[in-house]
Amino acid sequence: MNANAKAKLRGEDRVDILVRAPGSLFVYWTLDGPSSRAERDAIGDVAFFDRAWVLRIENVDRNERFDLPVDPHAGRIHVDVTPGFHYRADLGLATLTPAEPFAPATSELPCAPAPAIPATVVPVGLVSSAFRAMLGSPTSWVE
C-alpha cells in the first residue's frame, strides 16, 4: 500500500449514510482528515471540539432540511426520516457564516426506500382430509 493510501486509511473528514429502513438512516462521521487537522492546528483541540456541531439532514427531493446537534466525538447517530426520498448529510457548525465557513464533510446521496412490507399473514390451519389420506407410512432413510 502506498503512502497516500495509508494516510487515507488513517485519517479522513467524511460523513456517510447507511439506510437502515425506509424511515431510518444511520449516519456516521470521522473528523481526522486534512481539513479538520488544519482547523485544529489553527484554533486548538479544545476550541475545535467545544463548538456547536450540527448534523444537517437534507431531503434533496423536497429541498427541506433540519439540523441535529451532535457530539463530534460520538461519531454516529440514528436519524428518523420520511421514507421514499433522497437524503444528504452535512457535518458542520451551527453558526455557519461567511466569516466562519467551516463544514468539513458532506455525504453521498442515498435513497430511503418506501415501505413495502405486505401485512397479510396466512394462519396455520388444519390439514385437509385429502392430504391426510395421501400420506404414506413414515420413511426409513435413517431411522
Add this chain to the structure above:
Amino acid sequence: MSARNPAGTPGFALHLHAHLPYVRHRDAGTFAEDWLFEALVECYVPLLASWKHLADEGIPFHIHLSMTPTLLAMIEDPVIGIRFEKYITDRLSLLEDEANRGVPEIAEAITLYRRRLTLARRVWDGAEGDITRLVRELTASGHLTLLASAATHALLPVLATDEMRRLQIALGIAEHVRAFGDRPAGFWLPECGYGAGVDAALADEGIKYTILEAHGIAGGLPGGTPAGEAISCPNGVVAFPRDGELSGKVWNREGGYPGDGRYRDFYRDLGYDDPARAARILDGFDAPRPTGLKFHRITSVEIPSAKKEPYSPREARLATQYHAAHFLDCIKTRSSELAKQSPGSIPLAAFDAELFGHWWFEGPWFLESVIRAAHLSEIEMHSLDAARRRAPARVVRPSPSSWGSGGYFETWIDPANDWMYPALHRIERGLARDLRGPARNDAPNLVPAVRELMLAQASDWAFLIKAGNVAEYARSRFLEHEGEAVYLAESRDPEDPRPFLFPELAAVLERVRREWNVRQFAGR
C-alpha cells in the same frame, strides 16, 4: 416475467441456503466449531442422505441449494475432518453414559441419536470427508441446482464500495466453481439482502438470476408488479420473489411448524442439565453449553425449561407428516392465488438450510414428507433456471430489502452493532483505492488483507452481537479480523495468517483489477 408453470398445475420452488461463518480455530474443542459439527450431524448429512434415498427410489424432486465458501472451506479442511471424527466418538461415549442411567422415557431418543451419529460417521467416511461429493452427484442427476453466494456472507448493501461488493460476489463464484465444477447461473444474496449496486455486480459476474424478498420487488420502481411475479433488474438479472406467506409456515417463530409442542426442544440440553458429566467425557467442555444431546420436547412455549416433557421421536415424526400435508395444502392455495394475479407464477419458499435439522430437528423428515407427498399429488417442484428462460420479464428496479426482522437492515445496523461500520468502511475504502490501480510491489499483503477484511464483513458478527447470545465471541472475531486487515494493509513485510483459506482469492483479485483498469481506460 412470471416463473411459468406451463401445465397450469400447482407447484412451487424451494431454495435452501447453507452457511456458517468461518469458525475453524487453532485449538480443538471450541463451542463455535461445535456449530459446524452439530450442523453436519443434524442437518447437512441427514438432508443429503434423505435426498440420496429419494433419488435412489426414483422419486422426482428439485431443490435449489447454496453453500457458502466459508462453509465449504471448513468441510474440506482435513483438520476439521479429524476433529469431527473425535466429536462423533465423544458424543457416542456421552450417549452411552446417558443410556447406562436407564431412564426409559428417553430410550427412544437415545436410539435416534446413536443412529444419527453413526449415519454421520458412515456418510462422512463414505465420502472420504468430502460430502460435497454427494452434492455433486445429486446435481449431476438433476435433483439439485446449485447457486453461489458471497465469499464470507457479507450483507452486500451495507458495504461501503462497489469494489468490495464485486469481490464478495466474484470470490463466492470462484470458490463455488472450485468446489463443484460448474459455473452457477443463480446467486443467493446473504440475508436476501438487496441494495443499489448489487444487481450490477451480479451482472458483471455473469449471474442470470437471484432471489429477493417479495417486498423488495413490490416496492420497486415502477410499481405494480403482481405478487409472485419475477422481474428483470435493469441490467438483465432476473429476480424471483421469496414468498413470505409460504416461507412463514416454517420460518415464523410464532405459529410456524417448528413451534409444535411435539418437536424437540432446542434449548434444553444435557450440557446444561448435567455439565459435570459432560465435562468428564467431552474434551474442552469447560463451562455449561450445548452438547447436541437434547432429550425433551417443546411441550409448550409457556412451560419453563425444567418442566419440559421427554422427547418422543415417533410422535415428532408423525407431526412432520401432518405439517408436510398442511404445507402442500398451502402451496396449492398459494399457487391458485398467485395464478389469479399473474398466470403461471410459482410460489418460492427459501430458508436457511440449518433450519432443517439444527434449529428444527425434525426438519429433514418434514422435507422428505413434503417431497413424497408432492410427488403423489402431482405438485411440481420447479427449477428457477428453467423458469427464468420461459417468459419475458418486466423491468423493475428493486427496492432495498432483506429477510431480517422488519424487512430491511435494522438487524445489522442497530445501536448494539453500528460501531462496526465506521472501522470496517475505513479499511474497505482504503483497500478499494489500492485495488483500483495496477499491482504494486510495495503492497505485499494485499491478498491476506482483503481476506481478513472479508472475514470481518460476515453478516454473522453483527447478527450475533445484536442477538446477544454469543455477542462477546462475535465482537472478538470481528475485531480480530478488522485489526488483522489494518495491520496487513500497512505492513511491508510479506506475511499471511491464513494462506490456505480461499485458494481462488489471488486470481480473482487480479482478474477483477484487470477488468476495472480496462473499463477505466475505456471511460466507463
